[in-house]
Each structure stands twice: as structure tokens, then as C-alpha cells.
Amino acid sequence: MKNKKIVAGLALVAGLSLPALALASTDAEEPMQPPGGWPQDGIIGAHFDRQAAQRGFQVYKEVCHNCHSLKYVAFRNLEDLGFNEAEVKAIAAGFMVQGEPDSDTGEVKDRPGKPFDHIPSPFPNPEAAAASNNGAVPPDLSLMAKAREGGPSHIYSVLQGYKTPTAEELKELPGGKVPEGSYYNPYKAGHVIAMPPPLSDGLVQYGDGQPQPTVQQMAYDVSTFLAWAAEPKLEQRKRMGFFYEILLLIVCGLLFASYKRISKRVLGH
Amino acid sequence: MHPSRPFEPKNGFIKWFDRQLPLFTVMHGSLVAYPTPKNLNYWWSFGSLAGFMLGVQIITGIILAMHYTPNVDMAFGSVEHIMRDVNYGWLLRYVHANGASFFFIVVYIHIFRGLFYGSYKAPRELLWMLGLVILILMMATAFMGYVLPWGQMSFWGATVITNLFSAIPLVGNDIVTLLWGGFAVDNPTLNRFFSLHYLLPFVIAAVAFLHIWALHIPGSNNPLGIDVKGPQDQIDFHPYHTAKDLFMISALMVIFFGVVCFAPNYLGHPDNYIPADPLVTPPHIVPEWYFLPFYAILRSIPDKLLGVLAMFSAIIVLFLLPWLDSHKVRSGAFRPIFKQFFVLLVIDVIVLGVVGANPPEGSWLIIGRLATAYYFLHFLVVLPVLSRVEKARPLPESISQAVLAKH
């Protein structure tokens, strides 16, 4: 009797752990976590570091946005990060978006963005994006923090992972060298990345009272911002999950007691 | 199984209604006064749990379909619209996506329970086979559902699985073109998959109804595997099983919402958050976890047609199980040798799952082949041989006697 239970339990556990095993074969290096981890991880009190996310938006706007779109994020969503309505309006107005056809002439002109607009792509179409970037289209960043193994830690690591490969590391690459127009980055699968190192110390001017814009700080900030962009409902989800679990445990306990009581009554045990 | 007592309504309306359409009599006979063996353990609740998960999937699915757009240019964006803008859309989508996994967990446990206690044996062969039909329909539904978000895994999973049919001699390629509605997985494919993904759950519900009907003719099997001898061996479904199943549902929901709210993407694959790109295949294509054992069987055979045949045979062999295992004793609890082979089968299927998740190279290939070989040996050789040679432990006189002895 006991054996059966153990076996079935194992089957369940194995079923749940298979996807994790499936990922063991990637050749990217295990991504780094920031010191102290991500505040949005965990069960109780999980939250986005809003100060960091706001700075991260600045990094995105001034650096990443030169090549990468963020098309599933609307300006109105930024209120979530603690920007107030007026600030969001000002941010939106700082971007030019495609306007509506003029009612008299039918001409389509760009106009300043409004809160309901989505963040516009830096390129009019994928072909233009490829043409400006050595033929490789820079991916949209809206879901980057969910579309890579390691999530925000992957972004955090790649941004800091550029280095000159050692002779040994070069040997592992196909052809024994980093291809023309590419860069060495061990946190990327295949250890080669087409994106030039985007960050350097002091690249972005942070406001008063903010930390120094080191590469590590900017990487942390923009990874936080992108983690939020990929899963804006994370905080609500975890808060509701905590509440659901408490309620469900109470219901589960009461139903178990009821079942036992009924069992005693109708079965005698 | 006849109801333990007749339905005698007091309410005038119910009396009037039931005289013209005996709906209440049928419900009373199958949910209230339906007699069940009194020794059923918790594993017997997984049928109810499966029915519950089917309900969850149908309800959340109908709602998601109200917000989703089955078009290659808009599908991915409409899923993001659900995740970001629709009120509680993220919750509904995560419940639906993880609900599929939990439906499979529950159903696989339900199947292994049947395998251990010999629930497929006479007089329940048809019941067992209807269950397998449900499994096949679930697989088709889950596969097509996974295509709908139109991510990289959706697209390439659809490409690889539909290409299985190209293994059919002579007409294979024509069949694949027919399935696609074009020369690659594209908008017509997405549209028809959406239509079928919406349809099939209702077919599942209909077959589940037949499955329950076929169950209620002989009544439930039980952990001892012996037939009920009379009312002293039985207990009414209500309130005992209603209470037990409700408790089990709530326990399942504790785990389920733990995953939905704290690790909703754990069972998924990150690549499916990359929009489908027909020009780039992801480095490792892995199906959803519930397909992995079958995927491993497919890849363990070097020949395309034979691999596909082996994969389908893995399910077809289960249809023959009632005749492959002809041992007189139903319950594995009284068959010491069978019990050990059963444990081996469980391990084998888990190993196949792990193999399916890894690239088909090196030792994984060898392990995969051995595990595939054992899977078929178990059903085609081990069980028929055991049917002849295995001597079972003595069975108890009756269920009530065994229950009394235990307490």
C-alpha cells in the first residue's frame, strides 16, 4: 500500500520536474542573479523595485530604444511604475507615433504620443530594422524577460557578460573565432551575440539622489524594467495567490473534516 | 448498478417534471443512491478530479475564445492583450494553460490506478477503451491548443507533429498539405486548429458521459478487485463520495493555484514567448511534458514510418490490454510478481519522459531504446506470460469482511 503511494508520488514529481531537466542541455552559462536577488521573486511581498524600474525605463528609452521595440507596452502602463498622469503624458509626448489620416487630405503624419499609444518601434518595418543592424532584426523586448531561460537574470547577465575570450574559450567556438561583426558573450547560447556591448559606465545621466550609472547598476535597472514589462500583473498575481492559498487551505481543511465526519457516520470509521 | 433505493420526491414540481422526463430519477440513481464498493481509496477520486478539470478547461476556454483572435498576424498579440488588458485575463489564461497540465496529471494517475487494480478487465473492457478514446481526444485537443498562442514552440510543434503524417506511404505528403491547408503551417492551419480546439472538448465531454454510463452498468472496481456480493459491501455515492471528492478537488486546487499564481510558466517553454517565425527553428524543440514519453518512443526508432507507427502503437496496445492480461485476479495487490513489473512500468514511463526531454544523442538514445523496448515487452510479453504462470495470493471472502478485518 505504502509502496504504491510512493511510486505514484514519484511519478507526479517527475512529471513536474521534466521541463527543468529538458533545459539542462543549453550551452549558455548559468545566468547571474543580482546581489540580494530580485525583489519580484518569492511568495510574500514580491514587488518590483519601482525606483530601479523607472531608471530602467530611462535606460531603455535612451539606449535600447535606438534598436529595440517594446510594442506590447503602452505609455499608460507606465503609471504602474509610479509615474503620475502628467509625467506619463509628458513621456508619451516625447515620442512620435504614427497619426491618424487627416480628415481633409488623407495624409498620415506622425504626431506626439498619447497615453493610450503603445511605445513606437524605432524602425518602420522589420526590413528597415535589419538593414540598420547588419541584417539581424533586434528582437522586441516586451517579453524578453520571459522568452529566455533565466528571465531577468539572463538580461542582467548578458548586459554585463561581454568580454574578450581566452584562447581556451575561443577554441570552443565553431571555426575557433568570433565571427565578423559579432561579440563574445558566454551568457548567450552559442557564446556569440550580434549586439555590440550596449552599456558603458556613465552612459546615462541618472537624476539627483540616484545611484551611479555603472554598467551593473544600469543592467539591474533595465532588467527590472523589462521584468515588469514582460509580466506587469506579477504583483497582483502573487498577492491574489497568497490570498487564494489561505482560503483554499481553510476550505480544504473543513472539507477534510467534513469528509471524515461523514465517513465515520456512514462507514463507522 | 441499480440504485440502492427508489427516488421518492416530495416536491410537487419535481414529481410532475420527473413523470414526464425522469431526469431527477436518473440523477438520483447515478449521483445519490448509486451504490459503490465501500473500500474505495483516494486513487478512486481521480475520475471526479478529471471531470472537474474538464469543466475548468471548458469554462476558461470559452471565455478566452471571446478575447482571442485566430489570425497569424494577431494571435500572439491577442494573447498579450489577454495577459495585459483584459480584466483578470492573465488569471484565466494561466488557469487554462496550467489546467491542461493538471488535467493530464490527473488523467495519468487515473490510468495508472486502472492499470494497477485491473480496472480494464471484464466486465469493464469497454469502459477502459472509452477512457483511452478520451485520452486520444485530450492529446489532440492539447496539441491544437498549444498552437494557438502562435509562439515559436506553437509553430514548430505544429510543423513537427503534422509532419508525422508524411510518414504514411504514397499519400503522406498530400495528407500533410490537406492538414495544413497550404504548403506550410500558416493561417489556414491556425484557423482550423482553433475551430477543432473549440469543438473537441465537447466531444470529450460526450465520450466522458459514455464512460460514466459504462461505469454505472457494472459499478466501480475496487482495491481488492473482487465483485460486490451484496448491499453489505456497498455504500451510497452521496454523501460519502460527494464529501470525499469535494475534499480531493479542494486539495487539487491548493496545488493548482500554487502553480498558477507562483510558477505559471514553469511547465511551459520560454520559446513560446517569442512570436512564431517560419524561417527560424528553435535549437531544441520539446513538446509539452505530457507528450514526452510518446515523443521518446517516436525518436527511439531510426526509421520515420516505423517511429510513427511505434508511437501510435504505444496507445493502441492499451486497447488490447484487457485481452493481453487475462489473469483471473484483477487487483495487482494480490499479484506479487505483477506488482513488481507494474512499478517497473511506472519507472519506465518516467524514464521515457526524461529521454523525450533530452536531445536524441549518446546515452539518451540507448536509454530511450531500452525503455521503449520495455514498454512494449511489458504489455506484449510480460503480462500475457504472467497471466499464465503467476500464482496470486488468496483473495478475501468479501469486501465487507476485508473492511472489518482492517478495522
Added chain:
Amino acid sequence: MSTTDSHIEPHGEGVRRRDFLFVAAGGFGVVAAAIAAWPLIDNLNPSADVLALSSVEVDLSKMQVGQRISVKWRGKPVFVSRRTDKEIAEAKAVDISTLRDPETDAERTKKGHEQWLIVIGVCTHLGCIPLGTKEGDNRGEFGGWFCPCHGSQYDTAGRIRKGPAPKNLFLPDYKFLNDTRIRIG
């Protein structure tokens, strides 16, 4: 639960506690089910992107006296009418006690902007779009709008004067940002 009363026996306490357990389990179960049901209903309400579009700004500077235009707001037309002096005079001259839905012209326009009538262009009868915005449209007997579906007729203040509609054309929530620009919603 009234059943407790009829069950008071030698083991009365036990029975009461048992019933309490079932009531508690049932009660919490119903609460949990209700909480689970809410997302199933609330998702049908307008989503965040729809709500974000719920205001629209209209530039009035190019409109001629006597011109009417139609603007889309929340998926419905809003009629903007720059009324002539004659139309305003007609609207003001009506004895409101004779109206089905009595409202003065002043109540239907903004003070200082009496020239502008802004109404939701949906007939209050069964939701058709009344004619009268485009030049050459049938404007009905009262010079306002005429609904082709069931013949409701509205005057130059958008008030119902004849036909089956029960109410005047509804006024959207709007304000003048300046003399030539309004925000609806």
C-alpha cells in the same frame, strides 16, 4: 440551520458541532466559488485598452455655422452641430411643458457655448443612427434629426418631438478645453 432544533437529543452538543462543521465547510466553499466566479464575469467588462481610448478630442475651428459633423467616441457617433441663430431661436422658443422629455435648450448646451450642440447620435428608441448630420439628409419636421428606423424626430436641441423614442438624444460627458476644442469623455 434550523435542523439543529429538531436534532436536540441526548447527543445534542455533538450534533450541533457536526452541523456547524458542515455549515462552515459549505459557507467557505460558496465564498471560494464566488471568488472564483468573479474573474469569469469581470473579464467581460471593457478591458484596460478600451478604457484608455474612452476620451477623444475634437477640433471645432474648421466648422462652419450650420455645419454638423459626426465623431466616433466609444464605438458610437457623437453629433457636433454648430447651430445657426435660427436653429438656436427655434430650440429656445419651444414650450418645454409640451415635451415628452422636458429639458430647456440651456440644459442641453454649455453656458457661453450655446452655438454648439453635442449629442450622442444614437436614437433613444432602439439604437439606430438618426439622419440629419449630412447635408441633404432628411432632418424631420423639427429641423433636427430623423431616425429612419421607426420615424422618431428630434429638434435642433436634439429633443424628441415625435415618434416612438422615449428620451431626448443623450448628452455625452464633454468639456471645452478652449473655444475651439472639446474633449469628449
